[in-house]
Amino acid sequence: MPYTADKPPLPETPEQLRARIPGWGADLDPADRPSSPREVRGLKTGAHWDLPEQQEEHQPRERSIEHARLTPVFGTSVPLKGLSGVVRRYAYERFSEARAAHWLLLIAADRVDAVESHLASLFTRRPDNPLTETGVLAEPSYHPVRSRAGRVDVRHQILDPVIVVGPWVLAGVVVYRRVRAMVRRART
Amino acid sequence: MRAMVYRGPYKIRVEEKDLPLIEHPNDAIVRVTTAAICGSDLHLYHGLMPDTRVGSTFGHEFVGVVHEVGPSVRNLSVGDRVMVPFNIYCGTCYFCARGLYSNCHNVNPNATAVGGIYGYSHTTGGYDGAQAEYVRVPFADVGPTIVPDWMDEEDAVLCTDALATGYFGAQLADIAEGDVVVVFGAGPVGLFAARSAWLMGAGRVIVVDHIEDRLEMARSFAYAETVNFTQHKDIVVEMKRTTGWLGADRVIDAVGAEADGHLLQHVTSAKLKLQGGSPVALNWAIDSVRKGGTVSVMGAYGPIFSAVKFGDAMNKGLTLRMNQAPVKRQWPRLFEHMRNGYLTPSDIVTHRIPLEHIAEGYHIFSAKLDGCIKPLVVPGAA
Structure with a gap:
């Protein structure tokens, strides 16, 4: 009990644990663990430069304003584009990582990106298909009822389809209203 | 090449993408032979991580074969079988x-x-990530290591994140x-952290979760x-009771951003994205550890603020690491432990999914169907 100085007794002795658990105590010495001390100089990394060469920047690369320069190496996946790109670039150029606006704008841009991309896919030979892309067709083969028994997350899983289908319904409503308004204007 | 592509929250598909290029003299291009889906990939899949762009490819746990090297690469050659840290x-x-x-x-x-x-x-x-046939590997002289001859492919892929992260969390x-030691979360990182805690001399290891397959x-x-x-009724009271009302000496949060157990916390973070993560497990850790104890956070959280109970952490004199x-x-120590049979990482692999079926794989893992604990991804070109 914590009301006295003694620690509650353990159910097994070190000898019992060593006999039951492979490798028990192999890293017993805290000073002899791979990340001890946390910061250490002189590790061999394989690098043969002081400052890496600069990767070529083929188009303006957005970066945090907390960086003094573009990093020597960077990812080139999915450059900025569309309205989401405008929002993302604004978030990077205007707000530091310390500002909530930076991250909330990036999250908002993610949602804009999803809508833009879904709409754009409708004009391609492979439009988005929520049925195949969500993987829900796998449900019947993987014990959907038994797997969810007794879990607390079942209470909010109803929200998942709303998040997935919601933007499509919203886009449909917007498109329907726009088309209806255009038809009405054309008739008058 | 074939690659997994993100199409928006909860939606992915496999597409043809251009082969990655050498973009820096120390780049390599690696042909992926086995990749994995990490629990933290689900944060991306659910749209929780800021600036996750439609068209990007996920995957940070992988092994493969070097396909091409940049002009300054000295330590790798075409044909080498490599394991690549997620960093x-x-x-x-x-x-x-x-x-x-x-x-x-x-x-x-x-x-x-x-x-x-x-x-x-x-x-x-x-x-871009490695749930694809090929991936660009920057700083090829620094990150990748040639897979030892004795090491199994699936063990190697688990060393690239989950095992190393769990072991690091125990440290x-x-x-x-x-x-x-109490570990919140019985996913791959939690399981490896629990197993590693014994190596460091733990006297008791208690794992907390709500999914029976994982607890088993x-x-x-x-x-x-x-x-x-x-x-x-109250997991913190149970943790106190089971530790003689003292609290655990050390607690590891191996859950992170999408923790369940508190509806409001989960919905405001994982669903509405108004927090960087649902700190349910972290708050339980802070309240379950004894005064003067240590909380190790291995769960991944996003960069936005989260409603964490720092007052309790301060008043209890905790060390948060x-x-x-x-x-x-x-890796050197992990390899030693694996050779000695102390760590057997691939024992937790439950599903092996062809790249072409990765949308189903993500759904099974995300919805935690069929006892899914650790799914691997196998590209068709492998």
């Missing part, structure tokens, strides 16, 4: 020079608060002989006592 790092910046490989300053222009990670949004640098917990794995694989938090794992610093 992208230069090896010489202020942080890398001190062993903080996961905090490299030279690889992520998008943020200074996090290093570079393969296939993990532009917030970690905008690199951060400052475990001393006889300590009572915690008992059989990690030799741990288990507690299903749904069977207790956390970081992304510097994977390669762990």
